[in-house]
Amino acid sequence: MRGNAITSLLALALILTACTITPPQRPLIIASPVAHNSAALSQYRGEVARRILERNPSYVLHGAPQAMLRSLVVVAFSIDHRGQLIAASVYRSNGDDGAESTALATLRRSAPLPLPPAQLLDGRGQIELFEDWLFNDNGKFQLRTFAAPQAQTLD
Template sequence: MKAAAALVSVGTALLAGCSAQKPDTQANRDATAKEIIEQVKTTPDGTSTADSLDAYKEDLARRISQVNSLKVHVERPQALLRSVIVIKYVVDKDGNLVRSEVVRTNKDKASEATALATLRSTAPFPKPPAALLSGGRVELSETWLFNNNGRFQLRTIAQPQKNE
């Protein structure tokens, strides 16, 4: 019995080592953001090449998810979500986050804080194309879908929810 328990412990340790992720530090987030920025299709001055507001919103959703990958639920969201948070936010012509506000919540303060923090930690964003700007800014909204484990997906790029 002890040998079997020891074998399980060794197997668990090996699996944990294989799936180890980089610690969630500012330096690692900055490095990840830099990699993502370099992958986003932009002009030499950092302007997004998205040709519509929906395409720009999808690019930003992917970037938010990648920069905050340790907080993202990677499988299909559960049927009954823990929390749904909608945030309206404004990005200026230089890609800076100008303003953000929660516009829909179920009063889950932890989920609200996570949603706002993940948005802030991702900025600055690729510059929006001039055609999308109104008064030097673009206004967007995104929905954070939280599972019971506290991880989220963004509705713009989320997988379909489970039925049960």
């Protein structure tokens, strides 16, 4: 009986190796949802950054940020499907309490934020974003999303 099972497996293996697989005439093109969401995410991040800048004009730095920034504050924040700010916290900083407070305050002042596209929402109906606040010595900032290139000299 064992010999018959082995013989059957060998016969099946020979049959399978003799089979050919014909590829389709045209390559299949499947649009990646990740690529679509990536474009939507980039556009939405721009809308959020624009809102922050519009709502906080006296804090916005015009021109090139200085070569040696006073502070870089990275803020993580969550937005619900209605554009409401759910949570915000400093994700990374150099310990500049004033810059951290300004970054969080300018974000809160910007709420409600633009409505996020449905395809970007997680299972709880929220989206989590990160933004970088780049501070000059004068306390004014640019957001990394729209930041001008930094100065090259320490003048």
